[in-house]
Amino acid sequence: MQVAIVKYNAGNIYSVLHALRRVGAEPVLTDDAEVIRRADRVVFPGQGEAATTIASLRRLGLDRLIPTLTQPVLGICIGQQLMCASSEEGGGTECLGIFPDSRVRRFVPRTTDDKIPHMGWNTVRAAQSPLFEGVGDGTYFYFIHSYYVPACAEAIAVADYSGTPFAAAMRRGNFFATQFHPEKSGAAGERLLRNFLNL
């Protein structure tokens, strides 16, 4: 099975490469549209700022490619956010629109207990989905983000922070996404990555 990791100007990409290797895949890190299009699975990872990362995708022409992919695609963290219609980050940034009804917003702290970024291990409530097969309700995953996708119909897992329920994972057809980092989420994260490869 050919797994392509989309290479663009975003951090944390090597962690995904290592994690996929640990679960038995042989991923390639690439910005080549043909390699991405032909792959059996595509992972769209990253950490970074929305306007900068989307600009990097546009430069590579990948902003047009990604929404047309037909194989299972997994967006991670900024990957999930860039798959939405737009983001508040960067003063309003137009994104890929794969989740056309979702707009990314910034957490607003209610008290001094609500620190931004939302950083660390938080529990998620997952709906029935092949991505969460064998992952118990209330499992902890590792998050690190300041912006979020509000809970919505396309959310297949929800978490809470700062009194706000948000989409911890999403799905629309062949497009899957997680706000948390499965590549940094211990055994539960590796199970989720295996599930994605087995879709």
Add this chain to the structure above:
Amino acid sequence: MLAKRIIPCLDVKDGQTVKGTNFVNLRRAGDPVALGKAYSEQGADELVFLDITATHEGRKTFADMVSRVAAEINIPFTVGGGISELADVERMLDAGADKVSINSAALRRPALIDEIVRRFGSQVCVVAIDAKQTDGGDWTCYLAGGRVATERGLFEWAREAADRGAGEILFTSMDHDGVKQGFANDALARLHRALPIPVIASGGAGAMAHFRDAFVEGCADAALAASVFHFGEIPIPALKRYLQDEGIPVRL
């Protein structure tokens, strides 16, 4: 619910862990990767690897170690020690580190924080602060591993670091470090109230109750310790069960 994090810290010199290795039957007890993996399997939430090497060769060995950690360990980890410019940060992130901790270099040149944040994002930038309480009750920041006093106060420096975009503050009380009588909870609570970003408590862990106090009284988001873990005095699974029984959210 967001869990409070437990973070073992490993000091690394010339690619080997420096202190305390008798907590598990590891064949390669001095190997930071094997030790880090053991901690991860015991339920550590993150790891910190601190490079205390002074030589150029040692630094290269450390970067190699970071690559091995990234390949083998499935939880987040921070690296620190001797990071003084953007190129050092880039080298560590390229090797696979999730976060980088800066200390003396940030005190000497605070704009380094802005540069890291602009280039790599807040989430990679941990500002470590070593501070000591003066007779008057104020807290003074130290650099060079606690050897050199500065003019900066703990609270105003932490605030500036947060304003410049740091993602987290790792506060070590030099007065509490190594004494094993508990963390500096008053100062931690004050940092918590003053800062919009998470605070990691460091220095003073000697008993499981000290962790509870750091979370309850100090309002810390995470607690870091070294020797109590390395010498097996506090096993992480027992610590987490204890904290859960005390009503503190932890990842089990």
